[in-house]
Amino acid sequence: MRTPSPRAGTLRSRPVEGFSRTTVETFVPAPLPPDPPLEFTRELHAELTDVRARLAYLEGLAEGLAGGFEVDAFNVRRTSGKAEGRDFLTTFRRMTMLREAGASSAVEGIRADWTALLHPNASEDKEDVAAVGRLVRATELLLEPPFSQNGQNGQNGQDGRAEWIEGSDPWSALLAAHAELFPGDAGAGAFRRELVGVGPRGSSIESAYIPPHPDDVPALMKDLARTDRSGTDPLGPLDPLICAALIHYQFETIHPFRDGNGRLGRALILRELLASGVRAAALIAPSVPILARRGDYYAALTAVRERGDFEGWVRFFLDILGRSADEAAWILRGTRAVRREAEAAVMAVGAGESGRPESASSAAGRRKLAFLDFLEANPVIEIGWAAKALGLSFPTVTALVEAFVEAGVLREVTGRRRSRRFAWVGLVGLWEEGMGGR
Structure with a gap:
Protein backbone atom coordinates (compact mmCIF):
# COMPACT_ATOMS: atom_id res chain seq x y z
CA MET A 1 0.00 0.00 0.00
CA TRP A 330 -40.50 2.33 1.19
CA ILE A 331 -40.67 -1.44 1.74
CA LEU A 332 -42.51 -1.07 5.05
CA ARG A 333 -45.23 1.00 3.40
CA GLY A 334 -45.26 -1.38 0.45
CA THR A 335 -45.79 -4.49 2.56
CA ARG A 336 -48.94 -2.97 4.05
CA ALA A 337 -50.26 -2.06 0.59
CA VAL A 338 -49.48 -5.53 -0.78
CA ARG A 339 -51.23 -7.10 2.19
CA ARG A 340 -54.39 -5.04 1.68
CA GLU A 341 -54.48 -5.86 -2.04
CA ALA A 342 -53.97 -9.58 -1.39
CA GLU A 343 -56.64 -9.62 1.29
CA ALA A 344 -59.20 -8.06 -1.04
CA ALA A 345 -58.29 -10.46 -3.86
CA VAL A 346 -58.52 -13.68 -1.85
CA MET A 347 -61.76 -12.65 -0.16
CA ALA A 348 -63.30 -12.11 -3.60
CA VAL A 349 -62.57 -15.73 -4.58
CA GLY A 350 -65.61 -17.91 -3.89
CA ALA A 351 -67.92 -14.92 -3.54
CA GLY A 352 -70.79 -16.89 -5.07
CA GLU A 353 -73.81 -15.56 -6.96
CA SER A 354 -74.17 -12.53 -4.69
CA GLY A 355 -70.78 -11.24 -5.76
CA ARG A 356 -70.06 -10.17 -2.20
CA PRO A 357 -66.58 -10.91 -0.84
CA GLU A 358 -66.33 -13.42 1.97
CA SER A 359 -66.61 -11.97 5.43
CA ALA A 360 -63.48 -11.87 7.57
CA SER A 361 -65.60 -13.24 10.41
CA SER A 362 -66.72 -16.35 8.51
CA ALA A 363 -64.86 -19.64 8.97
CA ALA A 364 -63.54 -19.53 5.40
CA GLY A 365 -62.57 -15.87 5.75
CA ARG A 366 -60.71 -16.45 9.00
CA ARG A 367 -58.84 -19.37 7.43
CA LYS A 368 -57.77 -17.21 4.48
CA LEU A 369 -56.58 -14.39 6.73
CA ALA A 370 -54.64 -16.83 8.89
CA PHE A 371 -53.02 -18.24 5.75
CA LEU A 372 -52.09 -14.69 4.67
CA ASP A 373 -50.47 -14.16 8.07
CA PHE A 374 -48.48 -17.34 7.51
CA LEU A 375 -47.45 -16.25 4.01
CA GLU A 376 -46.21 -12.88 5.25
CA ALA A 377 -43.57 -14.74 7.24
CA ASN A 378 -43.12 -17.48 4.60
CA PRO A 379 -43.74 -16.00 1.14
CA VAL A 380 -42.31 -19.05 -0.68
CA ILE A 381 -43.83 -22.41 0.29
CA GLU A 382 -44.35 -26.03 -0.65
CA ILE A 383 -47.79 -27.44 0.15
CA GLY A 384 -46.55 -30.39 2.21
CA TRP A 385 -44.21 -28.22 4.26
CA ALA A 386 -46.92 -25.60 4.84
CA ALA A 387 -49.44 -28.25 5.91
CA LYS A 388 -47.01 -29.60 8.49
CA ALA A 389 -46.07 -26.13 9.74
CA LEU A 390 -49.72 -25.09 10.10
CA GLY A 391 -50.97 -28.40 11.50
CA LEU A 392 -53.52 -28.68 8.68
CA SER A 393 -54.28 -31.49 6.26
CA PHE A 394 -52.69 -31.61 2.83
CA PRO A 395 -56.09 -31.22 1.06
CA THR A 396 -56.96 -28.17 3.20
CA VAL A 397 -53.74 -26.37 2.35
CA THR A 398 -54.05 -27.43 -1.30
CA ALA A 399 -57.48 -25.80 -1.44
CA LEU A 400 -56.11 -22.61 0.12
CA VAL A 401 -53.22 -22.49 -2.32
CA GLU A 402 -55.56 -23.01 -5.27
CA ALA A 403 -57.76 -20.15 -4.06
CA PHE A 404 -54.74 -17.88 -3.65
CA VAL A 405 -53.49 -18.83 -7.13
CA GLU A 406 -56.91 -18.01 -8.56
CA ALA A 407 -56.78 -14.66 -6.77
CA GLY A 408 -53.39 -13.91 -8.35
CA VAL A 409 -51.65 -13.79 -4.98
CA LEU A 410 -49.64 -17.01 -5.28
CA ARG A 411 -47.83 -18.28 -8.37
CA GLU A 412 -46.10 -21.59 -9.00
CA VAL A 413 -42.44 -20.80 -9.68
CA THR A 414 -40.76 -24.11 -10.60
CA GLY A 415 -42.79 -25.32 -13.59
CA ARG A 416 -42.65 -28.83 -12.14
CA ARG A 417 -45.52 -31.23 -11.50
CA ARG A 418 -44.00 -32.48 -8.24
CA SER A 419 -42.27 -30.65 -5.38
CA ARG A 420 -43.88 -27.46 -6.60
CA ARG A 421 -43.14 -24.14 -4.94
CA PHE A 422 -45.54 -21.25 -4.69
CA ALA A 423 -44.49 -17.65 -4.15
CA TRP A 424 -46.46 -14.61 -3.04
CA VAL A 425 -45.45 -12.70 -6.14
CA GLY A 426 -46.35 -9.24 -4.88
CA LEU A 427 -44.46 -9.55 -1.60
CA VAL A 428 -41.45 -11.38 -3.05
CA GLY A 429 -41.26 -8.83 -5.85
CA LEU A 430 -41.35 -5.94 -3.39
CA TRP A 431 -38.41 -7.30 -1.39
CA GLU A 432 -36.55 -8.31 -4.54
CA GLU A 433 -36.88 -4.81 -5.99
CA GLY A 434 -35.55 -3.47 -2.72
CA MET A 435 -32.51 -5.73 -3.13
CA GLY A 436 -31.51 -3.59 -6.08
CA GLY A 437 -30.58 -0.71 -3.79
CA ARG A 438 -33.20 1.90 -4.64
Whole structure:
Protein backbone atom coordinates (compact mmCIF):
# COMPACT_ATOMS: atom_id res chain seq x y z
CA MET A 1 0.00 0.00 0.00
CA ARG A 2 1.00 3.63 -0.28
CA THR A 3 2.66 5.41 2.61
CA PRO A 4 -0.20 5.87 5.09
CA SER A 5 -1.38 9.07 6.68
CA PRO A 6 0.03 9.43 10.22
CA ARG A 7 -3.50 10.35 11.26
CA ALA A 8 -4.67 6.86 10.27
CA GLY A 9 -1.74 4.75 11.44
CA THR A 10 1.79 3.59 10.75
CA LEU A 11 3.65 0.89 8.87
CA ARG A 12 5.49 -1.68 10.94
CA SER A 13 8.17 -3.92 9.42
CA ARG A 14 7.69 -7.56 10.40
CA PRO A 15 9.63 -10.73 9.47
CA VAL A 16 7.83 -13.13 7.16
CA GLU A 17 8.63 -16.49 5.59
CA GLY A 18 7.57 -17.96 2.27
CA PHE A 19 7.48 -14.77 0.22
CA SER A 20 9.83 -12.97 -2.12
CA ARG A 21 11.25 -10.87 0.70
CA THR A 22 12.09 -11.57 4.33
CA THR A 23 10.10 -8.68 5.82
CA VAL A 24 6.81 -6.97 5.02
CA GLU A 25 5.34 -3.71 6.20
CA THR A 26 2.05 -4.22 7.99
CA PHE A 27 -0.35 -1.37 8.67
CA VAL A 28 -1.14 -0.64 12.32
CA PRO A 29 -4.14 1.69 12.73
CA ALA A 30 -3.94 4.53 15.22
CA PRO A 31 -6.34 4.35 18.19
CA LEU A 32 -9.72 5.98 17.87
CA PRO A 33 -10.86 8.73 17.84
CA PRO A 34 -8.88 10.38 15.02
CA ASP A 35 -6.15 12.84 15.92
CA PRO A 36 -6.55 15.62 14.86
CA PRO A 37 -10.28 15.30 15.68
CA LEU A 38 -12.96 15.05 13.04
CA GLU A 39 -13.63 18.36 11.34
CA PHE A 40 -17.33 19.07 11.77
CA THR A 41 -18.00 21.28 8.80
CA ARG A 42 -21.39 22.84 8.20
CA GLU A 43 -21.96 20.28 5.43
CA LEU A 44 -21.14 17.31 7.66
CA HIS A 45 -23.40 18.60 10.41
CA ALA A 46 -26.24 19.08 7.91
CA GLU A 47 -25.79 15.55 6.55
CA LEU A 48 -25.79 14.07 10.05
CA THR A 49 -28.97 15.97 10.93
CA ASP A 50 -30.63 14.84 7.70
CA VAL A 51 -29.81 11.15 8.23
CA ARG A 52 -31.00 11.30 11.82
CA ALA A 53 -34.30 12.73 10.56
CA ARG A 54 -34.67 9.93 8.00
CA LEU A 55 -34.02 7.28 10.65
CA ALA A 56 -36.50 9.01 12.95
CA TYR A 57 -39.11 8.97 10.17
CA LEU A 58 -38.61 5.23 9.74
CA GLU A 59 -38.95 4.69 13.47
CA GLY A 60 -42.09 6.82 13.56
CA LEU A 61 -43.57 4.96 10.60
CA ALA A 62 -43.01 1.64 12.37
CA GLU A 63 -44.50 3.08 15.56
CA GLY A 64 -47.58 4.21 13.67
CA LEU A 65 -48.11 0.92 11.87
CA ALA A 66 -47.48 -1.31 14.87
CA GLY A 67 -48.69 0.93 17.68
CA GLY A 68 -45.28 1.06 19.34
CA PHE A 69 -42.35 -1.34 19.33
CA GLU A 70 -39.27 -2.21 21.31
CA VAL A 71 -36.00 -3.80 20.28
CA ASP A 72 -34.14 -6.52 22.15
CA ALA A 73 -31.20 -8.04 20.27
CA PHE A 74 -32.58 -9.79 17.18
CA ASN A 75 -36.26 -9.37 18.07
CA VAL A 76 -38.75 -6.57 17.47
CA ARG A 77 -41.93 -6.62 19.52
CA ARG A 78 -45.11 -4.59 19.38
CA THR A 79 -46.02 -2.83 22.61
CA SER A 80 -49.72 -2.25 21.86
CA GLY A 81 -52.53 -3.81 19.86
CA LYS A 82 -52.86 -1.19 17.14
CA ALA A 83 -52.60 -1.66 13.36
CA GLU A 84 -54.87 -4.53 12.38
CA GLY A 85 -53.86 -6.48 15.49
CA ARG A 86 -50.90 -8.11 13.76
CA ASP A 87 -47.35 -8.09 15.01
CA PHE A 88 -45.80 -7.88 11.56
CA LEU A 89 -42.63 -6.04 12.65
CA THR A 90 -40.92 -9.23 13.81
CA THR A 91 -41.56 -10.70 10.37
CA PHE A 92 -40.32 -7.50 8.74
CA ARG A 93 -37.19 -7.63 10.90
CA ARG A 94 -36.52 -11.25 9.96
CA MET A 95 -36.93 -10.50 6.25
CA THR A 96 -34.71 -7.44 6.58
CA MET A 97 -31.97 -9.46 8.25
CA LEU A 98 -32.16 -12.08 5.51
CA ARG A 99 -31.93 -9.30 2.95
CA GLU A 100 -28.99 -7.72 4.80
CA ALA A 101 -27.20 -11.07 4.94
CA GLY A 102 -27.86 -11.69 1.25
CA ALA A 103 -26.52 -8.28 0.22
CA SER A 104 -23.54 -8.45 2.59
CA SER A 105 -22.62 -11.85 1.17
CA ALA A 106 -22.99 -10.50 -2.37
CA VAL A 107 -20.47 -7.75 -1.56
CA GLU A 108 -17.99 -10.62 -1.07
CA GLY A 109 -19.04 -12.37 -4.29
CA ILE A 110 -21.46 -14.86 -2.69
CA ARG A 111 -24.69 -14.36 -4.61
CA ALA A 112 -27.88 -16.22 -3.73
CA ASP A 113 -31.23 -15.95 -5.50
CA TRP A 114 -33.77 -14.11 -3.33
CA THR A 115 -36.59 -16.58 -4.00
CA ALA A 116 -34.26 -19.44 -3.09
CA LEU A 117 -33.37 -17.70 0.17
CA LEU A 118 -37.04 -17.50 1.09
CA HIS A 119 -37.67 -21.19 0.48
CA PRO A 120 -38.30 -23.08 3.75
CA ASN A 121 -35.60 -25.64 2.89
CA ALA A 122 -33.20 -23.03 1.55
CA SER A 123 -30.16 -24.44 3.35
CA GLU A 124 -30.53 -27.68 1.41
CA ASP A 125 -30.44 -26.06 -2.02
CA LYS A 126 -27.02 -24.53 -2.71
CA GLU A 127 -23.87 -23.60 -0.83
CA ASP A 128 -24.31 -19.88 -1.50
CA VAL A 129 -27.83 -20.01 -0.03
CA ALA A 130 -26.53 -21.98 2.96
CA ALA A 131 -23.75 -19.40 3.45
CA VAL A 132 -26.32 -16.61 3.69
CA GLY A 133 -28.29 -18.64 6.22
CA ARG A 134 -25.15 -19.06 8.32
CA LEU A 135 -24.59 -15.31 8.24
CA VAL A 136 -28.13 -14.72 9.53
CA ARG A 137 -27.45 -17.08 12.43
CA ALA A 138 -24.05 -15.48 13.04
CA THR A 139 -25.72 -12.07 13.20
CA GLU A 140 -28.19 -13.39 15.75
CA LEU A 141 -25.27 -14.46 17.94
CA LEU A 142 -23.53 -11.13 17.45
CA LEU A 143 -26.59 -9.20 18.59
CA GLU A 144 -27.08 -11.20 21.77
CA PRO A 145 -26.13 -9.70 25.17
CA PRO A 146 -23.83 -8.17 26.25
CA PHE A 147 -23.80 -6.48 22.85
CA SER A 148 -27.50 -5.63 22.68
CA GLN A 149 -29.40 -2.78 24.23
CA ASN A 150 -31.26 -3.75 27.42
CA GLY A 151 -29.57 -7.17 27.47
CA GLN A 152 -29.36 -8.89 30.83
CA ASN A 153 -25.55 -8.86 30.67
CA GLY A 154 -25.28 -5.21 29.66
CA GLN A 155 -26.18 -1.84 31.10
CA ASN A 156 -26.69 1.55 29.54
CA GLY A 157 -24.70 4.68 30.26
CA GLN A 158 -26.20 8.15 30.43
CA ASP A 159 -25.83 8.60 26.68
CA GLY A 160 -27.73 5.37 25.98
CA ARG A 161 -24.65 3.44 24.89
CA ALA A 162 -24.29 0.00 26.44
CA GLU A 163 -21.33 -0.45 28.79
CA TRP A 164 -19.38 -3.60 29.51
CA ILE A 165 -19.92 -5.44 32.77
CA GLU A 166 -16.63 -5.89 34.60
CA GLY A 167 -15.03 -9.22 33.74
CA SER A 168 -17.08 -9.93 30.61
CA ASP A 169 -15.35 -11.06 27.42
CA PRO A 170 -16.04 -8.25 24.94
CA TRP A 171 -15.55 -10.37 21.83
CA SER A 172 -17.07 -13.70 22.91
CA ALA A 173 -20.18 -13.14 20.77
CA LEU A 174 -18.04 -12.07 17.81
CA LEU A 175 -15.93 -15.23 18.04
CA ALA A 176 -19.06 -17.36 18.36
CA ALA A 177 -20.49 -15.63 15.29
CA HIS A 178 -17.32 -16.37 13.33
CA ALA A 179 -17.50 -20.03 14.34
CA GLU A 180 -21.12 -20.14 13.13
CA LEU A 181 -20.13 -18.58 9.82
CA PHE A 182 -17.37 -21.13 9.17
CA PRO A 183 -18.44 -24.47 10.71
CA GLY A 184 -15.72 -27.08 10.59
CA ASP A 185 -12.99 -24.59 9.64
CA ALA A 186 -9.83 -25.05 11.70
CA GLY A 187 -9.51 -21.30 12.24
CA ALA A 188 -13.17 -20.66 13.03
CA GLY A 189 -13.98 -18.81 16.23
CA ALA A 190 -10.48 -17.42 16.73
CA PHE A 191 -8.47 -14.42 15.60
CA ARG A 192 -6.12 -15.20 12.73
CA ARG A 193 -2.65 -16.56 13.33
CA GLU A 194 -1.27 -15.84 9.89
CA LEU A 195 -0.29 -12.84 7.82
CA VAL A 196 -2.84 -11.97 5.14
CA GLY A 197 -3.06 -9.60 2.21
CA VAL A 198 -6.23 -7.78 1.18
CA GLY A 199 -6.69 -6.79 -2.43
CA PRO A 200 -8.27 -7.67 -5.76
CA ARG A 201 -8.58 -11.36 -6.56
CA GLY A 202 -5.25 -12.69 -7.78
CA SER A 203 -3.12 -9.95 -6.22
CA SER A 204 0.01 -11.00 -4.32
CA ILE A 205 0.69 -10.25 -0.68
CA GLU A 206 3.53 -8.02 -1.81
CA SER A 207 1.12 -5.71 -3.69
CA ALA A 208 -1.94 -5.92 -1.43
CA TYR A 209 -2.92 -4.01 1.67
CA ILE A 210 -1.38 -5.94 4.57
CA PRO A 211 -3.35 -5.64 7.83
CA PRO A 212 -1.66 -5.82 11.23
CA HIS A 213 0.56 -8.77 12.02
CA PRO A 214 -1.37 -11.52 13.85
CA ASP A 215 0.71 -10.88 16.98
CA ASP A 216 -0.72 -7.33 17.04
CA VAL A 217 -4.36 -8.32 16.53
CA PRO A 218 -5.33 -9.22 20.15
CA ALA A 219 -4.11 -5.89 21.55
CA LEU A 220 -5.78 -3.93 18.75
CA MET A 221 -9.07 -5.76 19.27
CA LYS A 222 -8.83 -5.19 23.02
CA ASP A 223 -8.38 -1.49 22.35
CA LEU A 224 -11.34 -1.52 19.94
CA ALA A 225 -13.48 -3.18 22.62
CA ARG A 226 -12.64 -0.38 25.05
CA THR A 227 -13.45 2.18 22.38
CA ASP A 228 -16.68 0.37 21.62
CA ARG A 229 -18.19 -0.06 25.05
CA SER A 230 -16.23 0.88 28.17
CA GLY A 231 -17.24 3.58 30.60
CA THR A 232 -14.10 5.53 29.62
CA ASP A 233 -15.14 5.37 25.97
CA PRO A 234 -13.17 8.07 24.10
CA LEU A 235 -15.89 8.17 21.42
CA GLY A 236 -18.58 8.95 24.00
CA PRO A 237 -19.12 12.62 23.01
CA LEU A 238 -19.55 11.71 19.33
CA ASP A 239 -22.91 10.98 17.73
CA PRO A 240 -23.69 7.21 17.67
CA LEU A 241 -23.90 7.24 13.87
CA ILE A 242 -20.36 8.59 13.65
CA CYS A 243 -19.17 6.12 16.30
CA ALA A 244 -20.56 3.27 14.18
CA ALA A 245 -18.72 4.61 11.13
CA LEU A 246 -15.40 4.82 12.95
CA ILE A 247 -15.74 1.41 14.58
CA HIS A 248 -16.61 -0.27 11.28
CA TYR A 249 -13.56 1.30 9.63
CA GLN A 250 -11.28 0.23 12.49
CA PHE A 251 -12.57 -3.34 12.48
CA GLU A 252 -12.12 -3.71 8.72
CA THR A 253 -8.62 -2.24 8.96
CA ILE A 254 -7.55 -4.57 11.77
CA HIS A 255 -8.98 -7.47 9.73
CA PRO A 256 -8.92 -9.81 12.74
CA PHE A 257 -10.00 -13.00 10.94
CA ARG A 258 -8.63 -14.95 8.03
CA ASP A 259 -12.02 -14.71 6.31
CA GLY A 260 -15.44 -13.22 7.02
CA ASN A 261 -14.23 -9.77 8.14
CA GLY A 262 -16.44 -7.87 5.72
CA ARG A 263 -19.62 -9.75 6.56
CA LEU A 264 -19.10 -9.64 10.32
CA GLY A 265 -17.89 -6.04 10.17
CA ARG A 266 -21.11 -4.97 8.47
CA ALA A 267 -23.12 -6.91 11.05
CA LEU A 268 -21.22 -4.94 13.71
CA ILE A 269 -22.74 -1.76 12.26
CA LEU A 270 -26.18 -2.97 13.33
CA ARG A 271 -24.90 -4.11 16.71
CA GLU A 272 -23.30 -0.73 17.40
CA LEU A 273 -26.37 1.25 16.35
CA LEU A 274 -28.80 -0.89 18.33
CA ALA A 275 -26.60 -0.79 21.42
CA SER A 276 -26.50 3.00 21.10
CA GLY A 277 -30.28 3.22 21.14
CA VAL A 278 -30.86 3.75 17.40
CA ARG A 279 -34.01 1.62 17.22
CA ALA A 280 -34.50 2.14 13.49
CA ALA A 281 -31.36 0.03 12.98
CA ALA A 282 -33.58 -3.00 13.63
CA LEU A 283 -35.33 -2.29 10.32
CA ILE A 284 -32.51 -1.37 7.92
CA ALA A 285 -30.17 -3.31 5.64
CA PRO A 286 -27.10 -1.10 5.07
CA SER A 287 -25.35 -3.73 2.95
CA VAL A 288 -27.91 -3.20 0.17
CA PRO A 289 -26.73 0.33 -0.72
CA ILE A 290 -23.15 -0.75 0.04
CA LEU A 291 -23.53 -3.46 -2.60
CA ALA A 292 -24.84 -0.88 -5.07
CA ARG A 293 -21.78 1.31 -4.34
CA ARG A 294 -19.26 -1.43 -3.68
CA GLY A 295 -16.36 0.32 -5.40
CA ASP A 296 -17.01 3.57 -3.55
CA TYR A 297 -17.21 1.64 -0.27
CA TYR A 298 -13.74 0.15 -0.63
CA ALA A 299 -12.33 3.42 -1.98
CA ALA A 300 -13.62 5.35 1.04
CA LEU A 301 -12.07 2.84 3.47
CA THR A 302 -8.77 2.97 1.57
CA ALA A 303 -8.79 6.79 1.58
CA VAL A 304 -8.76 6.77 5.38
CA ARG A 305 -5.67 4.57 5.52
CA GLU A 306 -3.79 6.38 2.78
CA ARG A 307 -4.86 10.01 3.30
CA GLY A 308 -6.41 10.07 6.77
CA ASP A 309 -9.74 11.06 5.21
CA PHE A 310 -12.00 10.12 8.11
CA GLU A 311 -14.40 12.90 7.15
CA GLY A 312 -14.91 11.45 3.67
CA TRP A 313 -15.55 8.00 5.12
CA VAL A 314 -18.05 9.33 7.67
CA ARG A 315 -19.94 11.21 4.95
CA PHE A 316 -20.07 8.06 2.80
CA PHE A 317 -21.27 6.03 5.79
CA LEU A 318 -24.01 8.55 6.58
CA ASP A 319 -25.18 8.41 2.97
CA ILE A 320 -25.43 4.61 3.27
CA LEU A 321 -27.50 4.87 6.45
CA GLY A 322 -29.79 7.46 4.89
CA ARG A 323 -30.40 5.32 1.83
CA SER A 324 -31.03 2.31 4.08
CA ALA A 325 -33.64 4.21 6.07
CA ASP A 326 -35.41 5.48 2.94
CA GLU A 327 -35.48 2.01 1.42
CA ALA A 328 -36.79 0.40 4.60
CA ALA A 329 -39.59 2.97 4.84
CA TRP A 330 -40.50 2.33 1.19
CA ILE A 331 -40.67 -1.44 1.74
CA LEU A 332 -42.51 -1.07 5.05
CA ARG A 333 -45.23 1.00 3.40
CA GLY A 334 -45.26 -1.38 0.45
CA THR A 335 -45.79 -4.49 2.56
CA ARG A 336 -48.94 -2.97 4.05
CA ALA A 337 -50.26 -2.06 0.59
CA VAL A 338 -49.48 -5.53 -0.78
CA ARG A 339 -51.23 -7.10 2.19
CA ARG A 340 -54.39 -5.04 1.68
CA GLU A 341 -54.48 -5.86 -2.04
CA ALA A 342 -53.97 -9.58 -1.39
CA GLU A 343 -56.64 -9.62 1.29
CA ALA A 344 -59.20 -8.06 -1.04
CA ALA A 345 -58.29 -10.46 -3.86
CA VAL A 346 -58.52 -13.68 -1.85
CA MET A 347 -61.76 -12.65 -0.16
CA ALA A 348 -63.30 -12.11 -3.60
CA VAL A 349 -62.57 -15.73 -4.58
CA GLY A 350 -65.61 -17.91 -3.89
CA ALA A 351 -67.92 -14.92 -3.54
CA GLY A 352 -70.79 -16.89 -5.07
CA GLU A 353 -73.81 -15.56 -6.96
CA SER A 354 -74.17 -12.53 -4.69
CA GLY A 355 -70.78 -11.24 -5.76
CA ARG A 356 -70.06 -10.17 -2.20
CA PRO A 357 -66.58 -10.91 -0.84
CA GLU A 358 -66.33 -13.42 1.97
CA SER A 359 -66.61 -11.97 5.43
CA ALA A 360 -63.48 -11.87 7.57
CA SER A 361 -65.60 -13.24 10.41
CA SER A 362 -66.72 -16.35 8.51
CA ALA A 363 -64.86 -19.64 8.97
CA ALA A 364 -63.54 -19.53 5.40
CA GLY A 365 -62.57 -15.87 5.75
CA ARG A 366 -60.71 -16.45 9.00
CA ARG A 367 -58.84 -19.37 7.43
CA LYS A 368 -57.77 -17.21 4.48
CA LEU A 369 -56.58 -14.39 6.73
CA ALA A 370 -54.64 -16.83 8.89
CA PHE A 371 -53.02 -18.24 5.75
CA LEU A 372 -52.09 -14.69 4.67
CA ASP A 373 -50.47 -14.16 8.07
CA PHE A 374 -48.48 -17.34 7.51
CA LEU A 375 -47.45 -16.25 4.01
CA GLU A 376 -46.21 -12.88 5.25
CA ALA A 377 -43.57 -14.74 7.24
CA ASN A 378 -43.12 -17.48 4.60
CA PRO A 379 -43.74 -16.00 1.14
CA VAL A 380 -42.31 -19.05 -0.68
CA ILE A 381 -43.83 -22.41 0.29
CA GLU A 382 -44.35 -26.03 -0.65
CA ILE A 383 -47.79 -27.44 0.15
CA GLY A 384 -46.55 -30.39 2.21
CA TRP A 385 -44.21 -28.22 4.26
CA ALA A 386 -46.92 -25.60 4.84
CA ALA A 387 -49.44 -28.25 5.91
CA LYS A 388 -47.01 -29.60 8.49
CA ALA A 389 -46.07 -26.13 9.74
CA LEU A 390 -49.72 -25.09 10.10
CA GLY A 391 -50.97 -28.40 11.50
CA LEU A 392 -53.52 -28.68 8.68
CA SER A 393 -54.28 -31.49 6.26
CA PHE A 394 -52.69 -31.61 2.83
CA PRO A 395 -56.09 -31.22 1.06
CA THR A 396 -56.96 -28.17 3.20
CA VAL A 397 -53.74 -26.37 2.35
CA THR A 398 -54.05 -27.43 -1.30
CA ALA A 399 -57.48 -25.80 -1.44
CA LEU A 400 -56.11 -22.61 0.12
CA VAL A 401 -53.22 -22.49 -2.32
CA GLU A 402 -55.56 -23.01 -5.27
CA ALA A 403 -57.76 -20.15 -4.06
CA PHE A 404 -54.74 -17.88 -3.65
CA VAL A 405 -53.49 -18.83 -7.13
CA GLU A 406 -56.91 -18.01 -8.56
CA ALA A 407 -56.78 -14.66 -6.77
CA GLY A 408 -53.39 -13.91 -8.35
CA VAL A 409 -51.65 -13.79 -4.98
CA LEU A 410 -49.64 -17.01 -5.28
CA ARG A 411 -47.83 -18.28 -8.37
CA GLU A 412 -46.10 -21.59 -9.00
CA VAL A 413 -42.44 -20.80 -9.68
CA THR A 414 -40.76 -24.11 -10.60
CA GLY A 415 -42.79 -25.32 -13.59
CA ARG A 416 -42.65 -28.83 -12.14
CA ARG A 417 -45.52 -31.23 -11.50
CA ARG A 418 -44.00 -32.48 -8.24
CA SER A 419 -42.27 -30.65 -5.38
CA ARG A 420 -43.88 -27.46 -6.60
CA ARG A 421 -43.14 -24.14 -4.94
CA PHE A 422 -45.54 -21.25 -4.69
CA ALA A 423 -44.49 -17.65 -4.15
CA TRP A 424 -46.46 -14.61 -3.04
CA VAL A 425 -45.45 -12.70 -6.14
CA GLY A 426 -46.35 -9.24 -4.88
CA LEU A 427 -44.46 -9.55 -1.60
CA VAL A 428 -41.45 -11.38 -3.05
CA GLY A 429 -41.26 -8.83 -5.85
CA LEU A 430 -41.35 -5.94 -3.39
CA TRP A 431 -38.41 -7.30 -1.39
CA GLU A 432 -36.55 -8.31 -4.54
CA GLU A 433 -36.88 -4.81 -5.99
CA GLY A 434 -35.55 -3.47 -2.72
CA MET A 435 -32.51 -5.73 -3.13
CA GLY A 436 -31.51 -3.59 -6.08
CA GLY A 437 -30.58 -0.71 -3.79
CA ARG A 438 -33.20 1.90 -4.64
